[in-house]
Amino acid sequence: xxxxxxEIERKYEAGAGGLPDLTRxxxxxxxxxxxxxxxDAVYYDTADERLAxxxxxxxxxxxxxxxxxxxxxxxxxxxxxxxxxxxxDTVPDDLAGLVRSRVRSAELLPLVRLRSxxxxxxxxxxxxxxxxxxxxxxxxxxxxxxxxGTARWTEIEVELAxxxxxxxxxxxxxxxxxxGVHPSAAPSKLARALEETAPARRPRTEPxxxxxxxxxxxxxxxAQRDALVALDPAVRRxxxxxxxxxxxATRRLxxxxxxxxxxxxxxxxxxxxxxxxWLADALGLDRxxxxxxxRLTAAADGLPxxxxxxxxxxxxxxxxxxxHGSARGHLLGVLDSAxxxxxxxxxxxxxxxxxxTKKAGRKPRKVIAAAVRKxxxxxxxxxxxxxxxxxxxxxxLALHEARKKAKRTRYAAEAATGxxxxxxxxxxxxxxxxxTLLGDHQDSVMARRVLRELSAxxxxxxxxxxxxxxxxxxEEARAAAVEAELPIRWKQAGxxxxx
Numbered sequence: 381x382x383x384x385x386x387e388i389e390r391k392y393e394a395g396a397g398g399l400p401d402l403t404r405x406x407x408x409x410x411x412x413x414x415x416x417x418x419x420d421a422v423y424y425d426t427a428d429e430r431l432a433x434x435x436x437x438x439x440x441x442x443x444x445x446x447x448x449x450x451x452x453x454x455x456x457x458x459x460x461x462x463x464x465x466x467x468x469d470t471v472p473d474d475l476a477g478l479v480r481s482r483v484r485s486a487e488l489l490p491l492v493r494l495r496s497x498x499x500x501x502x503x504x505x506x507x508x509x510x511x512x513x514x515x516x517x518x519x520x521x522x523x524x525x526x527x528x529g530t531a532r533w534t535e536i537e538v539e540l541a542x543x544x545x546x547x548x549x550x551x552x553x554x555x556x557x558x559x560g561v562h563p564s565a566a567p568s569k570l571a572r573a574l575e576e577t578a579p580a581r582r583p584r585t586e587p588x589x590x591x592x593x594x595x596x597x598x599x600x601x602x603a604q605r606d607a608l609v610a611l612d613p614a615v616r617r618x619x620x621x622x623x624x625x626x627x628x629a630t631r632r633l634x635x636x637x638x639x640x641x642x643x644x645x646x647x648x649x650x651x652x653x654x655x656x657x658w659l660a661d662a663l664g665l666d667r668x669x670x671x672x673x674x675r676l677t678a679a680a681d682g683l684p685x686x687x688x689x690x691x692x693x694x695x696x697x698x699x700x701x702x703x704h705g706s707a708r709g710h711l712l713g714v715l716d717s718a719x720x721x722x723x724x725x726x727x728x729x730x731x732x733x734x735x736x737t738k739k740a741g742r743k744p745r746k747v748i749a750a751a752v753r754k755x756x757x758x759x760x761x762x763x764x765x766x767x768x769x770x771x772x773x774x775x776x777l778a779l780h781e782a783r784k785k786a787k788r789t790r791y792a793a794e795a796a797t798g799x800x801x802x803x804x805x806x807x808x809x810x811x812x813x814x815x816t817l818l819g820d821h822q823d824s825v826m827a828r829r830v831l832r833e834l835s836a837x838x839x840x841x842x843x844x845x846x847x848x849x850x851x852x853x854x855e856e857a858r859a860a861a862v863e864a865e866l867p868i869r870w871k872q873a874g875x876x877x878x879x
Contacts, residue, residue, distance in 0.1 A: 383463070383464045383465075384461055384462070384463050384464075384617075385461070385462045385463075385464065385542075386455070386459070386460075386461055386462075386542075387452070387459070387460045387461070387462045387539065388458060388459050388539070388540040388544075388546055388549070389458060389537055389538060389539040389540065390458050390537075390538050390549055390552075390553060390563065391535055391536070391537050391538075391563065391564040391566070391567075391568075391569075392535060392536040392537075392538070392553075392556055392561045392562060392563055392564055393535060393536075393561065393562055393563075393564050393565075394516055394517075394534040394535050394536045394561065395559070395560050395561050397559070397560075398499075398516055399499070399501060399514065399516045399536065400555070400556060400559035400561060401559075402501070402503060402514065402552065402555055404555060405503065405551050405552050405555050406551050407505055407511060407548060407551070408503045408504070408505070408511065409504060409505050409506040409508075410503075410504050410508075411501050411502070411503055411504075411514075412501065412502040412504060413500075413501060414500040414501065414502055414513075415499075415500060416497055416498065416499050416500070417443055417444045417445075417497075417498045417500060418443050418495075418496070418497055418498075419441060419442070419443040419444050419494075419495070419496045419497075419498055420441065420442050420443055420493070420494075420495050421439045421440065421441035421442075421493070421494045421495075421496075422439060422440050422441075422490045422492070422493050422524070423437060423438065423439045423490070423491050423492045423493075423494070423570050423573075424438045424439065424440070424471060424488045424489060424490055424491060425438065425488065425489065425491045426482075426483055426486040426487065426488065426489065427486070427487075427489060427525070428486075429491070429574065430482045430483060430486070431479060431482060431483070432570065432571065432574055434482060434609075434610070435453075435454040435567070436451070436452065436453060436454075436479065436482070437450070437451070437452045437568060437570045438450075438451050438452075438471070438475065438479060438488070439570075440467070440471075442467065444498070446464065447467050448464055448465055448466050448467045449464065449465040449466070449467065449468070449471065449472055449475055450462055450463070450464055450465075451463045451465075451475045451478060451479070452568075453613065457567075458549075463475065463478065463617075471488055476488070477616055477715075477716065478612075478613040478616055478617070479613070480612070480715075480716070480721070481609045481612035481613070481715075481721075481724060482609060484721050484724065484725065485721070489524075489525065490524050491523070491524055491525060491574075492521060492522065492523055492524060492570060492573045492574060492577065493521070493522045493524055494519055494520070494521050494522075494569055494570070494573060495519070495520045495522075496517045496518060496519045496520075496569075497517070497518045498515045498516070498517050499515060499516045499517075500513060500514075500515045501513070501514045501515070502514075503552070509541075510541040511540075511541055511544060511548055512538055512539060512540050512541055512544065512548060512549065512552060513538075513539045513541070514536065514537070514538050514539075514552070515536070515537050515539075516534065516535075516536055517534065517535050517536075517537060517569075518532075518534050519532065519533055519534065519535065519569060519573075520532050521569075521572070521573035521576065521577055522577070523573070523574075523577035523578075523579075526579045527579045529576075529577035529578065529579060530577060531572075531573060531576035531577050533572065533576075535564055535569075536556070536561060538552050538553075538556075590744070590798055590799070591744075592740060592741050592742065592743070592744060593640075593643050593739060593740055593741075593742055593743070593744040593747035593748055593799070594643055594644075594734065594736045594740030594741060595744070596744045596748060596795065596796070596798050596799045597636065597640045597643045597644065597740070597748070597795060598731065598734055599798065600632075600636060600794065600795035600798075601633060601636055601731060602731055604629045604632045604633045604636070605629075605633065605727055605728070605731060607625070607626075607629040608626060608629040608630060608633070608724075608727075609724065611625055611626040611629065612626070612715065614626075615663075615711070615715065616712065616715060618708070623663050623666050623667045623670070623711070624667050624670075626663055627660050627663035627664060627667055630656045630657075630659050630660040630663065631656075631660055631787070631791065632791045632794070632795075633653075633656050633727070634653045634656040634657060634660070635787070635788040635791040635792065636791060636792070636795055637649040637650075637652070637653045638653065638788065639751050639752070639754075639755055639788060639791070639792040639795075640748070640751050640792075640795070641751075642737060642739045642747060642750075642751060643736065643737060643739055643740045643747065643748075643751070644734060644735055644736065644737065644740070645735035645736075645737055647735075648730065648735035649730065649735065651726070652723070652726050652727055652730055655719070655722075655723040655726065656723070656727075658719070658723075659714065659720065659723060662710065662711050662714040663711065665707040665710060665711065666707035666708055666711055668826070669700065669707055671823060672823065672826055672827055672830055673696065673699075673700035675823055675827055676696055676827055676830065676831070676851070677693070677696055677700075679827075679851050679854065679855075680692050680693055680696060680847070680851065683847065683850065683851070687846075687847060687850060688847050689844040689846045689847050690838060690843040690844040690845070690846075690847060691843065692847050692848070695834055695837070695838060696834070699830070699834060744798075744799035744800075745799055745800065748795075748796045748799045748800060749796070749799075749800060751792060751796075752789065752792045752793055752796050752800075752804070752807070755785065755788055755789040755792050756789050756807070758785050758789075759782060759785045759786045759789050759811075759814075760870075762778065762781050762782035762785050763779075763782045763866070763870055765778050765782075766778035766779045766781075766782055767866070767867070771860075771863070775863075776821075776822075776825045776859075779818055779821055779822070779863075779866075780818075780822050780825070782818060783814075783815055783818035783819060783821075783822060786811050786814045786815045786818060787811070787815045789807070789811050790807075790808055790811035790812055790815060793805075793807040793808040793811060794808050807873075810872065810873035811873065813869060813872070813873065814869055814870065814873050817862055817865060817866065817869050818862070818866075820858070820862055821859050821862040821863070824855045824856075824858050824859040824862070825859065827851075827855050828852055828855045828856065831848050831851055831852045831855070832848075832852070834848055835848035835849065835852075
């Protein structure tokens with residue numbers, strides 16, 4: 381099983397004098413010489429460097445204290461999550477799965493070899509605890525494809541000790557700058573190696589600013605496609621909130637296709653939208669259960685001990701664990717399926733050659749505003765219909781439909797922000813507030829359904845079911861409060877919808 385390590389480090393261009401004296405850095409009691417390590421790393425990527433383009437690095441390294449396979453994901457500037465696996469001849473399956481959303485059917489090839497002599501120092505405090513590891517690396521890079529270009533350089537790397545205060549790196553940097561050492565322009569050794577060994581360097585060009593209605597819609601779609609692909613590894617690793625965020629990206633994509641049918645031909649986007657719904661449904665199996673489990677557990681925790689009769693928490697835990705394990709297994713199967721990878725390819729192809737309509741070439745304000753207003757009108761109709769129905773299942777269903785339409789309107793307003801500015805931002809906030817309220821109502825509906833099921837199981841086992849009934853009643857009251865607040869919240873949303 382792969383190990384995960386949060387890596388916080390900074391890189392610097394080494395001066396002629398090598399490592400400067402760091403004993404005067406605040407908090408450092410001693411600088412310990414840990415000798416020289418010889419490292420040999422081969423970096424893998426697709427021929428068109430998809431991993432490097434996303435800031436990912438996959439390497440097989442020998443030498444040093446952490447020989448093995450390392451896959452690094454960017455978290456923030458200077459911060460990466462490093463996932464480690466034992467040394468093998470081929471890319472471990474765990475790591476290959478984490479990059480599958482980018483690699484897909486392409487082959488992972490040995491792209492660059494870096495051989496380094498690492499002169500290591502440990503900065504320790506008065507108790508001998510490690511504060512940071514500082515090294516001077518003499519690097520020789522060799523490109524293993526094309527013309528086999530090479531490059532050499534020396535750099536200084538400062539890596540914070542596990543659990544250390546990032547502010548300590550600021551103190552080290554202040555000392556390094558005083559010694560004439562400056563931050564490296566390259567974010568990683570691999571990035572520098574690819575740049576300096578490339579057979580031909582192409583100038584970077586910034587994409588033009590969106591001008592037409594089609595430009596604005598496509599910019600939003602590309603951002604959501606990028607989020608979808610980037611979240612895939614986090615979902616596979618079961619990172620908290622990753623399933624929810626990936627599901628939101630799929631919904632934003634699908635909603636945008638439906639809202640802006642006058643910009644993108646629906647006959648072409650339809651199959652891709654269908655695939656996105658299939659993916660969102662798979663993601664929802666785990667996410668919906670997670671939300672309900674958190675809600676019901678919190679509700680049970682809030683009961684006075686005298687009112688918590690029977691093994692309520694044990695039943696909730698068993699229900700949550702069983703559903704989570706089943707849903708997660710299904711989701712991982714989906715992410716490894718040919719249909720999912722085909723969906724990503726189809727989405728890329730659509731964005732590379734978009735099915736633009738005549739209206740896509742027009743100025744954005746009129747075309748985009750009309751589409752958003754149409755969605756907003758549908759929300760108004762659905763809310764009115766729900767309020768006309770008597771309390772109960774039919775009203776619950778109508779409010780759920782209104783919530784879905786309000787969420788679609790929110791995403792449409794997000795996509796319109798670049799073209800419409802403040803009015804679109806205001807509508808986005810209003811629809812977010814409305815969907816949060818309606819989401820609470822729908823969660824109450826689902827929670828009551830689960831409570832009925834758990835109560836029936838507990839009754840069959842001869843357990844006291846009083847607590848389930850009490851929780852059910854509280855959920856009923858919560859839903860009624862939402863329904864009472866809805867007219868006020870909707871009036872506020874309508875007031876901020878001047879597009």
